Amino acid sequence: xxxxxxxxxxxxxxxxxxxxxxxxxxxxxxxxxxxxxxxxxxxxxxxxxxxxxxxxxxxxxxxxxxxxxxxxxxxxxxxxxxxxxxxxxxxxxxxxxxxxxxxxxxxxxxxxxxxxxxxxxxxxxxxxxx
Numbered sequence: 001x002x003x004x005x006x007x008x009x010x011x012x013x014x015x016x017x018x019x020x021x022x023x024x025x026x027x028x029x030x031x032x033x034x035x036x037x038x039x040x041x042x043x044x045x046x047x048x049x050x051x052x053x054x055x056x057x058x059x060x061x062x063x064x065x066x067x068x069x070x071x072x073x074x075x076x077x078x079x080x081x082x083x084x085x086x087x088x089x090x091x092x093x094x095x096x097x098x099x100x101x102x103x104x105x106x107x108x109x110x111x112x113x114x115x116x117x118x119x120x121x122x123x124x125x126x127x128x129x130x
Contacts, residue, residue, distance in 0.1 A: 003035045004028055004129065005077065005106050007115035008042040008098065015061060015068045022130035025114050029072075036074045039105055045098040082108055094119050 006014060013020040014029060014036075021029070028034050043065065050058040061068065069076070079101055086104035087097070094100065099119065103126055106113040112127045113120060120128050 001033045001035070002028060002031075002129075003037060003109070003111045005037045005039060005102065005109070005111040005113050006042065006074070007102060007113060007117060007120075008045045009116060010114045011038055011042050012046070012058070012061070014072055021114075022116065025130055028112075028114070028129060036072055037077050037109075037111060038069055038072075038074045039077045039102055040079050041098050041101040041105070077105060077109070079105070080108075090123070092123050094122070 010021060010025065018026055018029075029036055046055060046058060046065075047062060049055040050062055083101060083104045086108060087100040090100060090104065092100070092103070094103075096119075099117070102113060102115075103120060103123055105111065106127070107125055112129050114129050116130050120126055
């Protein structure tokens with residue numbers, strides 16, 4: 001059994017285009033023995049990027065986001081003060097606040113981060129899957 005935290009792009013693809021996920025990620029997401037988890041940070045990131053025009057086609061997906069997460073069988077993960085403290089204090093050159101929170105959550109909660117983003121590979125103690 002594995003506990004999988006989806007990076008924001010993995011959330012979009014899992015909902016809309018699962019064929020874009022890596023083979024290992026696709027297999028892990030459909031395995032009923034695994035937990036699929038989506039962070040409030042991803043909801044925040046996707047909504048922010050849509051508002052800024054960086055995800056112009058995401059309006060419909062975001063309107064039904066909670067239903068889509070339910071169909072994925074995804075649990076929701078809130079951002080705690082511990083997550084925020086680690087994210088802000090990590091000695092990691094990556095500056096994206098959403099990625100920093102996702103990394104902190106994965107580390108604190110012992111989750112495997114499902115991501116294509118190679119930047120996470122430079123962070124010691126973080127397990128990833130693609």
